[in-house]
Amino acid sequence: MKHHKNEVEVATGAFIIRNREILLVSGPKFHGKWTVPGGHVEFGETSKACVERKVKEELNVEGKATEMFSSQEATKHNICGRERHFVFLNWKCKINGEPKPDGVELTECVWMPLEEALDNTDVMDSIKEGIKRLAGEEKK
Numbered sequence: 001m002k003h004h005k006n007e008v009e010v011a012t013g014a015f016i017i018r019n020r021e022i023l024l025v026s027g028p029k030f031h032g033k034w035t036v037p038g039g040h041v042e043f044g045e046t047s048k049a050c051v052e053r054k055v056k057e058e059l060n061v062e063g064k065a066t067e068m069f070s071s072q073e074a075t076k077h078n079i080c081g082r083e084r085h086f087v088f089l090n091w092k093c094k095i096n097g098e099p100k101p102d103g104v105e106l107t108e109c110v111w112m113p114l115e116e117a118l119d120n121t122d123v124m125d126s127i128k129e130g131i132k133r134l135a136g137e138e139k140k
Helices: 047-059 114-119 125-139
Strands: 008-018 021-026 038-040 062-079 082-096 108-113
Touching: 008 047, 008 062, 008 125, 021 047, 021 114, 038 047, 047 062, 047 082, 062 125, 082 125, 108 114, 114 125
Parallel strands: 008 082
Antiparallel strands: 008 021, 008 038, 021 108, 062 082
């Protein structure tokens, strides 16, 4: 995807919860930080289709987006050494099978307890609000 200086980028995030743990991923472009699977929405693609596509591409499992539960913005978000403006559409997702990182974009994945993820400094701040919201829902 070509990026222009003043362009707003729309991306999805797959929040996959199992037994009060969230699936977090990492890879070279994240510089040791943990995040959720996801990526850019392509022209003509819905955010739901995007998040399901990214789960399959990045984790080699079928994913089903069940609910878009939050959105957020990150302005002046430094990724790959330059500032970018993102609008994130966050989806609750379910997966079939065990995730296996694609080895290109993602090289690691881990199931982390929700509360631990909130306190972990290696978890990207941009996903912590979504984790906090889901942690509250899981307690109910």
